[in-house]
Amino acid sequence: MSESPLIMSLRTAVEAAPDDVPLRLHLAQLLLDAGLGQDAIAHVAAALQREPGNTEAQALMARAVAPPAAAPAPVPDAPAPTSYDWKRAENELSDVVPPAFVREEEAAEVPHPPLAADGDDADDGSLWEVETGSVKLADVGGMYEVKERLEAAFLAPMRNPELRKLYGKSLRGGLLMYGPPGCGKTYIARAVAGELGARFMSVSISDVLDMWIGSSERNLRQLFETARRNSPCVLFLDEIDALGAKRSQVRHTGMRNTVNQLLTELDGVNGSANEGVFVLAATNHPWDVDTALRRPGRLDRMLLVLPPDQPAREGILHHHLKDRPVAGIDLAKLAKRTDGFSGADLQHLCESAAERALLDSVRTGRARMIEMADLLGALDHIRPSTGPWFSSARNVAQFANEGGAYDELLVYLKRKKML
Template sequence: MTDDPVIANLLTVLDANPELLPVRISVIELLAARGRHAEALSQCATALAQDPVNAQVTALLQRCTAALAGGEAGESAAVAPVSATSPAIGSEAADSGYDWDAAEEQVGDIIQPAFVNERSEPYAEGDVGLFERPKLTLADVGGMEHVKQQLELSLLGPVRNPELAKAFGTSARGGLLLYGPPGCGKTFVASAVAGELGANFYAIEIADILNWYTGRSEYNLKQVFRTARRKAPCVLFFDEIDALGHKRSHLSGSSSLRSTVNQLLTEMDSMTSDNEGVYIIGATNHPWDVDVALRRPGRFDRMVLVALPDPEARVSILRHHLKDRPVEGIDLAAVAARTENYSGADLAQICKSATQLAMADSIRTGAVRPVRMDDLAAALAQTRPSTGAWFESARNVVEFANNDGSYDELAAYMRTRDNR
């Protein structure tokens, strides 16, 4: 256990979601900044097992190794960052719960939003998360017709036809939760929705929110929503929302993270917040871990299953990942037919491996040899579907935890898989 509340919060998140590499990197950076290099090295080993060529983790590994060898004298003295909004952030007042709202009122809008990172540098607007205006639309999403229909019904239709929506007592307010197995394009779909609406796209991960000072995580979250409202129309996208909005019943030892969940509930609540023009989309692989209060009306009250890509989507994904590479004699439909249980990420890996095989052959001969069907066949033989464990968990939820019908769509999808 650690006495640092933010590291404790992040480790709690990692216990439930060990695949969240950005969160693990944040833990490594925090541990290294506090001179706890042995613990940081242990986390580096876990991170490199997930992504062996991650340059950021490799650099942190070298830094911690050098520090343990005496190459970074004095690094163990942690330096408290200084906020652009308050000179008192490095003082004891900050650790005991600095009044961020009061500080914000003093400085006004001159330096908003004033996100602070671990390196004592104030963020400019948009530095937290990804802020962009996507050019793609749902027409660029191959296949997935059921997902598109659901998006049209639950979000796009009410936005485009406000009078009709009002007549039928519906609206686009609240949030939309995209869920499904990992690597199936939830982020891509959310970005396409923003493009469809001609809106800004603001992507947020948990590492963008959590901060080790008491009250700072809640402040960061508040600033995210304020920025999104100022940039409306805006699609505010929370990736891995289960990590940020984890069930509070599971956070009994982490009061700070519970407060962050409560802040998220407040920001989404239509009774206390004006989110006109802000379309909130969350993505998760584990919707059953999301706090039930976040799925009440006015919050993430609509769920859309983004399942494994269908044949048309698989062709589109394969084409995308091969489009800038020399190819010859590729039958995308034939490859798609052999990859029924593969996620989009799995298909990307197959294309990458096939390209590496062709490149290795080209290096041996000294001449460019395009990617061919036999390369894809060899790559396919080396790549197994990665979503098996997810479907096992989903099956348990469908069979034993679907009393309220929340996962009827998932249950129907799994029945079609079983009948194939």
């Protein structure tokens, strides 16, 4: 449907004077009358960003997001009306007004992981995507104990080539991160790559395993060859318990061969083959990982990644709320009440609170802010997802702690009175 000359002229005028709120609202009104609701919402949102208290803009927004009225005489063969698209309406309201929190100082942000690098940075002809690490540990909110252990046991030797040469330390290493799901192990691996100034390759089990005999081993070989060509490179192996499961518990010959190939690649064809390749692996079930993978020279260091501490929770909540229309949010109070929540749990909490405010806005026909009551109401129905993991890990830490591998976990369980 072609636009009227008046709408086209007003579009040109708004582009020339984007801060003219009355002009923008006039255009939004015409767009709404013409049935162009999405365009109208975009202009009303832009007006509210400039004048959050503008009553005319608020009324237009409420009209735009309200469900359409039923037709007085529907056609008999017309299809049944679909349900209201709550997610789309939530996205439309997310940029209406800037965020407003109880505290003036901003909580530490936890930004999204960096996007994959452009094709120029990737290895030509490679099946594996190579990224340029830009995230640093400073971008990770809280989790100070994890950062200190990473710095002392892994990063410091890598950053000091003179001392490394003096003490004969090879520029290779392996670290196994374990802990409950949704606690940021992948993000920490990206931060390690950024700290080392290295490239980053993230690989999951679906990227390696193949139904054809020999294909999985070939995929592993190509993976490590790509990492070596792009060194220094952090190679992150997610779900290592599935890729490197205990061979004594694996019945399929092809899977045992895959584990053997992984061991071969970790050792390198010769002593210096993996120079500059730092292998990081993550698992929720370290007790299912083949013990040979944790021998010296392979994944010989373990790091427990626990649910985010209070500063980290505050930062994660701020990150997931900062681009939504919020008012009067007490981040410190929420962080105290979400002890034991994973990062994924906190994201779900913010989504649930936004849904409550969205449903109320559609029901009343008036857009409103996400308030503290929405978050507290959602919190009453959400429980941390880490509980089942700690139940399983407690038994392993108590009765199968061979060589003290889970001493750090035992300390945490005692501190939290889970033993």
